[in-house]
Amino acid sequence: MLLHDHLDGGLRPATLVEMAAAIGYEGLPTKSPEEMGRRFVTEASGLDLVRYLQGFAHTVAVMQTAEALERVARECVQDLAEDGVVYAEVRFAPELHTEAGLRLEPVVESVLAGFGAGMDLARAAGRPIVVRALLTAMRTAARSLEIARLAVHYRDAGVAGFDVAGPEAGYPLVPHLEAFNLVQRESFHATVHAGEAFGLPSIWQALQLCRAERLGHGVRILDDITVHEDGGVTLGRLASYVRDCRVPLELCPTSNVHTRAVGNLAEHPIGLLRKLGFRATINTDNRLMSGVSLSSEMAGCAEVFGWGWAELKWLSINAMKSAFCDFDERLALINGVIKPGYDALTAEAAFRVSGPGTSAGPH
């Protein structure tokens, strides 16, 4: 169960190196896939946001043709299925893939074709998975209305919703209001990157101006929560609203550590937000740049927060409840796959001395 994963943040290092060579892209610091994968993670964990974001220049540079987009999308689905994910919403910004002359529609259609091929291969390999696309508009650009229209246009072909991403500070959501209004008028779905590096005003805008259904990250909601010395907790108006209205938080622990939104994994608010009953979900954000998978994120959090299968099951069900696919589809996955999967793992763990171990199982 994965709600927040970027297509251009999850390439296989070998694919990146191969596609760069094929198009003569000279920007990569190395031609070795192993070294490439390591460099991304080392630079990311070097706590340098600018260098973290520079990684996207490489991945986006090689994702400019229909073939490249189709391949990256197909491999993404295969990798997620291999990791045990059964449902994922993977996002990308179509406007970043038009540098070589592709129009927005072929960009979207290539990715959707790749998702379809990946799902076929995963099913044939005995690891069925459903993957839907979210179309992202950039906060820093002025194409959000166009991207929202595009998302609505492809809603029956595999696009599940609309998103806005990019730097929050200095780029308010107000110029993108029309895009969110369109999504609402069409009874479609929207999430938005908000409350990642920037605080409560960004979350407020996302929810109360743009009426986004979910928060991408939303981790700064912590600024509206006071933990007292005696352990008591007071929620401010906005934090109360988020919890009362069950607004899903697409939390991405390792990514937040890498971009310095949070000091380290043990300090990540996902521990507290889960305890307080927020609609918390656990996500990867950028599997290549952060060197993570959904199961590694789950295992890392299970270790530092002392979680067992019960907590991971709760987070997985939270995510599935918050998905943008149809209610029937959500229910079928919760009751037919997620609950029985975790129940089997819990029964198995009851025979062991230790907890969930290092593999997090189905999501």
Ligand SMILES: [Zn+2]
């Ligand atoms: Zn993100």
